[in-house]
Amino acid sequence: KKKKTEESTGGLTMDLNLDITPDAYAEIIFDVKAGDIIRGYGRGDIQLQINTRGEFNMFGVYEFERGFYNFTLYNIINKEFSINKGSRISWYGDPYGGLLSLVASYRQTTSLAPIVSNQAVANSPGLRRKYPIEVMLKLDGPMLSPQIGFDIAAKDLPRNVVVDELGTTVKLEFEFDAFKSKLDEQELKRQVFSLIVLRRFSPIGESINTSGSIYNSVSELLSNQLSNFLTQVDSNLEIDLDLGTLDQEAFNTFQLRLSYSFLNGRLRVTREGTMGGDQNQQSAANLIGEWTVDYVLTPDGKFRVKMYSR
Known part of the structure; x- marks a missing residue:
């Protein structure tokens, strides 16, 4: 629906009420050169207020059904994360002041051998097998400067993995939970970088030759x-x-x-x-x-x- 109102000063104000359906494609471009873009399909009720004095206000909520976010780092790394259903962007006036509440995931298959506590059995075939891992990216707050958080999740891990001829087993779920409990913010970021760039976990506390x-x-x-x-x-x-x-x-x-x-x-x-x-x-x-x-x-x-x- 469109509503036009003539003002006494001769100006014009337009109210646009948009009923967005899931078949409508949307893009939000943060940095076109770096490819930092959110795109996808969703639903929402958005109200736009525009007048001839150059004022532009935006109200409403857009909720994603599906979509992708191109995560860029140092203009070198560019990885496509899948946006989780239910992620949303809310506007309360300023079009550039939208608030993000977005969760996206990057799926990778990798071995859990580098993170098991007993590295003596890390080379066993059962541990070198690759399992599905998800890197979770969370964006919260102002659209142009959101708080960025990460998490790592593992799904469908086997309960026990046989690691030698004697039938010794390793509880992978327990090992993964123990590994995550040791991660502080800095170490978590290091593991995320390792997963999305090197496609593997890195042993905790692995020393780096700075030179x-x-x-x-x-x-x-x-x-x-x-x-x-x-x-x-x-x-x-x-x-x-x-x-x-x-x-x-x-x-x-x-x-x-x-x-x-x-x-x-x-x-x-x-x-x-x-x-x-x-x-x-x-x-x-x-x-x-x-x-x-x-x-x-x-x-x-x-x-x-x-x-x-x-």
């Missing part, structure tokens, strides 16, 4: 991006590539761990070791690396056969 932290971070990012790209070729293939540092030596000599699963995951063949280096100094053992063949005999994983070369 080479920038180069090491970029090297780690490059190593993980290459590993993830190669892994996407085949869902049964898992590749961990470690360049170490960003120098010529890193590209001549690097650590490579390659695993391939057969028979729906019951048979797993793994090769790990150093690749590259001086061709004259490379021995047959270095080229072959260390091989492990792991075969699960029973569906619960309690009995298995392992063969390896060292």
Whole structure:
């Protein structure tokens, strides 16, 4: 509905009442160059007041049914978060003064091995398996300067995971809850960064060499991006590539761990070791690396056969 009112001074005021339905597409652009944009579909009742004196007021609530938020960081990282249903933006006059109450999630699959308390069993196949993890992004407050909060959630974790031939189990839900209880605000942000950029958890308290932290971070990012790209070729293939540092030596000599699963995951063949280096100094053992063949005999994983070369 539109309502026009002539004022005594000759000005004009328009009241626009918008009934927004879920089939209407909406965008809110914070930074077009960085791609910092909220977009999606939702519903709401919005009232716009506009007059010829240049005054513009906006009232009402817009609630998302579905949508996406492009989260940008340092103009380098750009990740698409899915906006949770029920997130909303409320206006009480100033169009730029809208209040956000928005929760969005970024889904990732990763191993929980780096965060278990007993790192002696971290390399077991059950712990190296990848599970669905959600990074939750919360925006609350003024639209142009909201408070930003994070959380990490894990769903559908198995109750127990067998980690050795003796049938020893690890309670993954308990391990994840214990891990989260140790996170202060700074450590939580570090884990969020690790999940959305490196696609993995980082051990709590992992020391960083400040003199080479920038180069090491970029090297780690490059190593993980290459590993993830190669892994996407085949869902049964898992590749961990470690360049170490960003120098010529890193590209001549690097650590490579390659695993391939057969028979729906019951048979797993793994090769790990150093690749590259001086061709004259490379021995047959270095080229072959260390091989492990792991075969699960029973569906619960309690009995298995392992063969390896060292």
